Amino acid sequence: xxxxxxxxxxxxxxxxxxxxxxxxxxxxxxxxxxxxxxxxxxxxxxxxxxxxxxxxxxxxxxxxxxxxxxxxxxxxxxxxxxxxxxxxxxxxxxxxxxxxxxxxxxxxxxxxxxxxxxxxxxxxxx
Numbered sequence: 619x620x621x622x623x624x625x626x627x628x629x630x631x632x633x634x635x636x637x638x639x640x641x642x643x644x645x646x647x648x649x650x651x652x653x654x655x656x657x658x659x660x661x662x663x664x665x666x667x668x669x670x671x672x673x674x675x676x677x678x679x680x681x682x683x684x685x686x687x688x689x690x691x692x693x694x695x696x697x698x699x700x701x702x703x704x705x706x707x708x709x710x711x712x713x714x715x716x717x718x719x720x721x722x723x724x725x726x727x728x729x730x731x732x733x734x735x736x737x738x739x740x741x742x743x744x
Contacts, residue, residue, distance in 0.1 A: 625652070625654075627698050628677065628697070644738050655672075682712040694725055695726075695741065696725060696726040699716070701730070
């Protein structure tokens with residue numbers, strides 16, 4: 619039997635409260651999957667919901683790239699990346715690389731709460 623793949627959870631600073639609310643709503647499903655997150659997002663999820671989360675570096679320090687590498691290695695089932703599109707991000711090339719990796723490897727990528735609900739519904743169906 620194949621091991622479950624990770625669900626990646628990433629949220630920019632202005633979107634972290636939305637990520638906590640989203641994860642609270644879907645905590646039962648998220649607990650059934652291994653989770654990976656960038657450092658600050660992961661720490662918040664661990665503290666708020668007591669989820670078991672593998673934390674990478676923070677996004678600006680390379681965490682987005684680490685998750686992108688996991689996508690390329692076939693270790694990720696889906697990425698929920700709540701992005702703050704109204705604020706310039708100094709690590710935008712890393713964000714683009716993660717998004718490109720999802721596209722290249724056909725990995726579901728949600729970049730807002732509405733699409734995140736659809737991605738989670740898809741995970742629940744498999």
